[in-house]
Amino acid sequence: MKAKEYKPLPDQAAPISTIGVIAWLRNNLFSSPFNIAVTIVIVAVLMAIVPGMLDWLIFSANWSGTTQADCVKDGACWVFISAWSQQIFYGSYPDGEIWRVNLSLMLLAGVIALSFILPARLRNKVSVPAYLFLPFVCLLILDGSHIGLRQVTTDLWGGFSLNILIAAASIIIAFPFGFLWALGRQSDMPFARSVSVTCIEFFRGTPILALFFMGSVMLPLFFPADVSVDKLLRVWIILILFMSAYMAEVFRSGFAAIPKGQYEAADSLGLGYWQKTLLIIFPQVIKVSMPNILATFVMVFKNTVFLLVIAVPEMLQVIMAALSNSNWLGGHAIEGYLFVGFIFWICCFSMSLLATSIEKKLDTSHKH
Amino acid sequence: MSTDQQAIQSTNDKEIIVIKDMNKWYGNFHVLKDINLTVKKGERIVVCGPSGSGKSTMIRCINRLEEFQRGSLTVNGVEMIDDVKNIEAIRKEVGMVFQHFNLFPHLSILDNLTLGPIWVQKRPKAEAEATAMKYLERVKIPDQALKFPGQLSGGQQQRVAIARSLCMSPEIMLFDEPTSALDPEMIKEVLDVMVELANEGMTMICVTHEMGFAKKVADRVIFMDGGEIVEQNTPHEFFDHPETDRLQLFLSQILQH
Numbered sequence: 001m002k003a004k005e006y007k008p009l010p011d012q013a014a015p016i017s018t019i020g021v022i023a024w025l026r027n028n029l030f031s032s033p034f035n036i037a038v039t040i041v042i043v044a045v046l047m048a049i050v051p052g053m054l055d056w057l058i059f060s061a062n063w064s065g066t067t068q069a070d071c072v073k074d075g076a077c078w079v080f081i082s083a084w085s086q087q088i089f090y091g092s093y094p095d096g097e098i099w100r101v102n103l104s105l106m107l108l109a110g111v112i113a114l115s116f117i118l119p120a121r122l123r124n125k126v127s128v129p130a131y132l133f134l135p136f137v138c139l140l141i142l143d144g145s146h147i148g149l150r151q152v153t154t155d156l157w158g159g160f161s162l163n164i165l166i167a168a169a170s171i172i173i174a175f176p177f178g179f180l181w182a183l184g185r186q187s188d189m190p191f192a193r194s195v196s197v198t199c200i201e202f203f204r205g206t207p208i209l210a211l212f213f214m215g216s217v218m219l220p221l222f223f224p225a226d227v228s229v230d231k232l233l234r235v236w237i238i239l240i241l242f243m244s245a246y247m248a249e250v251f252r253s254g255f256a257a258i259p260k261g262q263y264e265a266a267d268s269l270g271l272g273y274w275q276k277t278l279l280i281i282f283p284q285v286i287k288v289s290m291p292n293i294l295a296t297f298v299m300v301f302k303n304t305v306f307l308l309v310i311a312v313p314e315m316l317q318v319i320m321a322a323l324s325n326s327n328w329l330g331g332h333a334i335e336g337y338l339f340v341g342f343i344f345w346i347c348c349f350s351m352s353l354l355a356t357s358i359e360k361k362l363d364t365s366h367k368h
Numbered sequence: 369m370s371t372d373q374q375a376i377q378s379t380n381d382k383e384i385i386v387i388k389d390m391n392k393w394y395g396n397f398h399v400l401k402d403i404n405l406t407v408k409k410g411e412r413i414v415v416c417g418p419s420g421s422g423k424s425t426m427i428r429c430i431n432r433l434e435e436f437q438r439g440s441l442t443v444n445g446v447e448m449i450d451d452v453k454n455i456e457a458i459r460k461e462v463g464m465v466f467q468h469f470n471l472f473p474h475l476s477i478l479d480n481l482t483l484g485p486i487w488v489q490k491r492p493k494a495e496a497e498a499t500a501m502k503y504l505e506r507v508k509i510p511d512q513a514l515k516f517p518g519q520l521s522g523g524q525q526q527r528v529a530i531a532r533s534l535c536m537s538p539e540i541m542l543f544d545e546p547t548s549a550l551d552p553e554m555i556k557e558v559l560d561v562m563v564e565l566a567n568e569g570m571t572m573i574c575v576t577h578e579m580g581f582a583k584k585v586a587d588r589v590i591f592m593d594g595g596e597i598v599e600q601n602t603p604h605e606f607f608d609h610p611e612t613d614r615l616q617l618f619l620s621q622i623l624q625h
Contacts, residue, residue, distance in 0.1 A: 264433050265470035269484040269536060270459040272452075279483065283474045 068330050080332040081339050084322045088339075091158015091313045097150060101161045104138040108168055116361075132176075135169035154232040158313030160343060166232070166314075167301040170239035174300075177240065178247025183277065185252060196248070203245035208303050211238050216310040235312060243300045250292040254285035287362045294355035298348045305340075316340050382409040384540060384571055385430060390439035392425060392595075399425050400436060401596040407573065409539075412566045414582040414603075415575045417592035418618065423575045426592070427542045430573070431462040444539055460488065463533030467545040469525040471517035477504070477528055478513040484536045496535070503531035507561050523554025527561055534565075541565065543574040577622065583607065591615045 017023060029039045060075030071077035081088065090098050111134050115127040142165075145151035184196030203211070215238045216231060223229065258281055266276040286293070308317035319336040322328060385407040392400035399422050407413060415423045428434040429441065432448060432455045441448040443458045472480050481500035485491045491499075504510040507527035509520075517525055526546055533541060543562065547555040559581050566572055566585040576582070582589050582603055589606040591599045591614075599606070599615050610616045 259468075259470075261466055261468050261470035262472065264464075265466065265472070267433060268431055268459060268462070268464040269532070270456050270488045271484070272456065275487050279487065280472055284472075287474065 068328050071330065076335050076338075077330065077332050078335065080322070080328060080335050083328075084318070087159060087318045087322065088315055089159045089161055091162060091318060092156045093158065093161075094150075094152060094156065097144070097152055100141050100144065100149070100152070104141050104165060105161060107134060107138060107141075108165070131172050135172055138165060138169065154230050155313075157232065159318055160315040162312070163301070163304045163314050164347075166236060166239065166307075167297075167304050169236060170243050170300060171297055173240045174243035174247050177244035179251055179282070181244055181248035182251035182255060185248065186255060199241070200245045200248045203241050204249065208238075208242055209306055209309055211242060212306060212310050214238075231310070232312065235307060235310070239300065239304070242303075243296065246296045246299070247293070250289050250296055251285055253292065254289035255281070257288045258284050290359050290362060291355065294351060294358075298351055301348065301351070302344060305344075315343070383407070384409045384411075384444050385573075386440075386442040387426075387430075388440045390426070390429065390436050390441060392422075392429065392434065392436040392438075399595050400429070401594070403439070403597060405590070405597065407540075407571065410569045410571055411587045412570075412572045412585050413574065413588050413590060414586040415573065415590045415592060416577055416579075416582070416618075417598075421592040422595040423590075423592045424544050427464075427544060427573055427575055430540075430542060431459050431464055433464075460536065461539045462542060463536055463538035463540070464542045464544065465526070465529050465533055465546045467548050469517070469522070469529045469549075471525055471529055471532070473517050476514055476516055477509075477520070480517065480528060481532050481535050484532070489536065499535055500531070503534045504528075506534075506564075507531045508557075521554060522550045523557045526550065526554075526558045530558075530561055530565070540571045540573070543572065543576065545575050545577075547576065547578060579607070579622065591618065593618070 017026075030036050056075045058075075060073045062071040062073050062075065062077050062079050064070065065079040066083055068077070068079070070079050086095075086098075090101055093101055111127070111130045114130060115123060118126055140147050141149075142157060143151060143154070181196045181200055184192040185200060187193050187196070212235065215234045219234060220228070262280055262284065263276065266280045271279065304314055305316045307314045308320065311317065313321070319340055323333055323336055383406050385405070387403055387405040390400055390403040391398070401422075403422075403426055405426075415427065417423050425434055429436050430443065435450075444461045446454065446457055446461075448454065448458060471477075472483070475483065478497060478500055481503065482493065482496040485496035485499060486493055501510055501513065504513055507530055509524055509527060512520055512524060512528075517528070520528065530541075530546075546562070547558050550558060555578070559578060562572075562574070562581065563585055574581075574586075586603050588600055589603050590597055591606070591610075591612075593614055599610065599612050601611075606615075607619065610619055
């Protein structure tokens with residue numbers, strides 16, 4: 001018997017009311033009387049604010065020029081930012097040596113990129129040492145005196161590059177420290193445990209501002225008069241300790257998420273303590289802690305603006321100095337602070353995106 | 369000559385595990401009471417009993433996942449004392465398979481198997497991988513070598529766990545309820561592997577309620593309750609002529625269905 005021929009029905013266009021812009025508007029903005037009211041109010045508010053804002057920010061803004069006198073229009077005076085841009089990004093770092101700052105930033109970007117590009121087998125062997133050496137390599141490059149370059153003392157370092165580099169240098173060193181403190185906190189050895197708990201609770205329970213003041217004002221009192229520890233070095237150490245305490249707590253919650261069976265399986269294979277910790281527990285802790293680790297990074301990065309209270313010329317400090325410069329007394333505070341906020345937002349938002357991609361990359365659990 | 373071959377050839381009356389008057393407390397709770405047990409090389413022992421009877425705790429004491437407070441334990445001539453080197457030496461002789469598999473989720477199946485040989489026994493990577501593939505073939509899943517544990521079924525994961533222990537060429541295998549977390553259809557594939565292992569002369573202590581397995585391979589069946597060994601006998605005597613009323617009750621309850 002000959003089978004009946006099967007002819008698929010042709011596809012038909014969806015009803016116009018369920019797709020496209022109109023359906024989207026209806027579903028999202030006008031789905032109920034309450035939503036209609038909310039939409040109208042929001043649109044009204046936006047219409048009242050946005051045109052003026054855009055006008056001030058862009059259309060009536062002053063874009064070109066070099067001095068305050070060039071800001072003749074009503075809008076924002078972006079000339080203020082462009083005129084000060086070198087200080088904003090590099091502080092007082094000498095003109096001819098700025099390539100060293102750029103090189104350090106590129107090394108940082110390179111090491112981060114490397115850890116994404118490298119295949120899994122090489123990643124741990126290459127990236128971990130690369131990260132750990134990076135702060136010290138940058139230190140050598142920026143200071144210069146040990147590698148035959150002109151010495152640039154740390155009081156000249158500054159601007160946004162300083163925010164980035166000191167945050168990165170603190171995060172990198174704080175990572176192993178935080179892990180050791182977290183291990184110490186759950187250790188059986190009373191000494192290791194009490195030292196870890198004391199450190200974690202002290203640095204977590206003290207505001208970062210207080211720590212900076214302590215580091216810059218109080219610590220030198222305890223040193224002999226002829227010993228001077230560089231201010232930036234003290235700040236770096238404080239940031240490392242502060243960050244380590246937070247990382248330790250992040251890792252602790254990661255440890256708590258690892259099932260007891262993982263430890264037992266590692267034990268029953270005869271792995272030693274460090275093998276078990278580094279090969280079995282640590283990779284899993286990193287994975288479950290990733291969102292919190294990145295949140296802590298963002299926090300420390302933003303906290304670097306507090307360095308201004310002890311007169312370290314980071315970006316916000318530079319802006320404030322520029323605002324009180326006698327050639328720029330025209331009240332450019334809004335432009336300055338908006339710019340700082342915008343730059344930090346761009347960086348933190350990129351870090352969030354990075355975090356999401358790392359989480360996807362690390363996910364081998366195939367949960368259903 | 370590999371260690372397993374030696375194990376088969378020298379199957380004699382050597383006492384490989386000797387437990388004497390072992391007592392253990394959790395705080396004030398007395399979990400193990402005067403446990404005395406001697407296991408000869410190549411012997412297959414099944415331990416059963418109601419939950420909370422201390423059977424898992426007892427076998428976990430053998431590779432020091434649990435500490436005991438009184439008594440003594442000797443494994444393959446090494447007495448268990450509170451010393452890291454000593455504990456690690458004993459753990460190298462003893463493989464363990466857990467109820468919940470406990471594979472390492474961040475490592476591929478192959479890496480799960482080669483981790484111990486490479487890091488504990490310091491064997492070259494290529495050799496460790498060859499051994500791993502040999503054991504994966506024995507548990508009949510060589511094609512899963514590059515997958516991650518999360519992608520395998522429970523039965524497959526448990527067979528990987530068995531292979532992982534075997535890669536360390538242990539003298540003794542401990543099984544802690546290896547089939548309790550598995551779907552009925554997967555129990556058989558795991559038991560088949562265990563039966564095969566038993567037939568090859570591996571010394572095994574197995575906590576399980578699979579009475580068919582006990583009848584088929586066990587040299588001795590042990591019944592525990594309340595932290596003590598109530599009765600031990602050959603499977604035939606154990607099931608057909610239980611001596612104590614407690615075991616009679618236990619058997620009548622588990623064999624009714």
